[in-house]
Amino acid sequence: MKSEVIINKEKKQVIKICNSPKMFKKELYIYKKRLPFTPKLIDNDGKNTLMLDYIEGTPIVDLAQPNFVKITELIINLHSLESKNGKCICHYDNNPKNYLYADGKYYMLDFSEWIYDYPESDLIHFLLFWASTYNAIKFKHVFEKVISTYKAKRLINPLEWELILPEIILRFDSRRREFGKKQTHPDISTNREILKNII
Ligand SMILES: Nc1ncnc2c1ncn2[C@@H]1O[C@H](COP(=O)(O)OP(=O)(O)O)[C@@H](O)[C@H]1O
Numbered sequence: 001m002k003s004e005v006i007i008n009k010e011k012k013q014v015i016k017i018c019n020s021p022k023m024f025k026k027e028l029y030i031y032k033k034r035l036p037f038t039p040k041l042i043d044n045d046g047k048n049t050l051m052l053d054y055i056e057g058t059p060i061v062d063l064a065q066p067n068f069v070k071i072t073e074l075i076i077n078l079h080s081l082e083s084k085n086g087k088c089i090c091h092y093d094n095n096p097k098n099y100l101y102a103d104g105k106y107y108m109l110d111f112s113e114w115i116y117d118y119p120e121s122d123l124i125h126f127l128l129f130w131a132s133t134y135n136a137i138k139f140k141h142v143f144e145k146v147i148s149t150y151k152a153k154r155l156i157n158p159l160e161w162e163l164i165l166p167e168i169i170l171r172f173d174s175r176r177r178e179f180g181k182k183q184t185h186p187d188i189s190t191n192r193e194i195l196k197n198i199i
């Protein structure tokens, strides 16, 4: 855990105590934008604590069939907020626990690590979670859905994709070790090969 999260289901509120002022500032920056796909910010203490609306939802990793078109639309919306020399706001920690599904809607949360980066890095990192979770047939389908949905609205640079893929895999693997996640699907190598097929 990167922070302390206290959930009060009765009051429908979540208190998040961030581990550092930097993380708090990052969270606040995004929540203050009051985006329609994030929990609403109720209050904050200006230091390290946020109070958010509680989303009574299911993490997408627990859904039988997450809607990857709708999930990719969240990423498109985040990436489209700002742009700086080809870089955009990237979620960075886009693990499937940071996406919830409730009442037909998808939500994104946990903006404590966002950075300005090339969009390709965020998409690769997001897809690596599913490459560790799904068999090759299912993963190929997810890969194609995510890429075609993204490309319908925003550019993907295939050269940038190819060049940064190895370093994003290193980052992913080192974070998995850091957070003690060992579980991987036997198709992971095939899935990572599929990930190279960007056009
Ligand atoms: N507003 C919210 N509504 C519902 N669940 C939440 C909310 N905020 C956090 N959670 C739950 O708490 C978990 C941890 O919160 P998160 O903001 O991701 O903190 P961390 O930095 O520790 O990962 C999330 O994965 C989610 O399951």
Ligand SMILES: [Mg+2]
Residues within 6 Å of the ligand: 097, 098, 110
């Ligand atoms: Mg989180």
